[in-house]
Amino acid sequence: MSQFPRRVLTDTDVSWDPHANGAERATFARHGTVVDVEPGSALEAAYGSGNLSAVIPVAQRGQGDDLSRAAQSN
Numbered sequence: 001m002s003q004f005p006r007r008v009l010t011d012t013d014v015s016w017d018p019h020a021n022g023a024e025r026a027t028f029a030r031h032g033t034v035v036d037v038e039p040g041s042a043l044e045a046a047y048g049s050g051n052l053s054a055v056i057p058v059a060q061r062g063q064g065d066d067l068s069r070a071a072q073s074n
Contacts, residue, residue: 002036007053016046 008029015026029035029047037044037052044052 002034004036004038005034006037008033008035008047009051009053012047012051014043014046016043 008031010031012029013026014029015024017025019025035047035052037047
């Protein structure tokens with residue numbers, strides 16, 4: 001469970017903090033993706049604070065077992 005879950009509002013390329021070898025870290029984030037981004041952080045600036053939703057309410061976060069496939073049968 002992330003501490004600061006936020007939803008990406010529009011597709012965006014995210015670039016931040018150069019790697020130790022000097023290469024820029026970059027990734028593509030599709031709209032609707034849930035990310036763990038602390039408010040006021042450099043990572044929030046990389047996503048664009050206006051491109052992240054408000055914190056997702058606890059009631060909408062789901063349970064830790066949501067991604068488990070243990071209950072599925074073949």
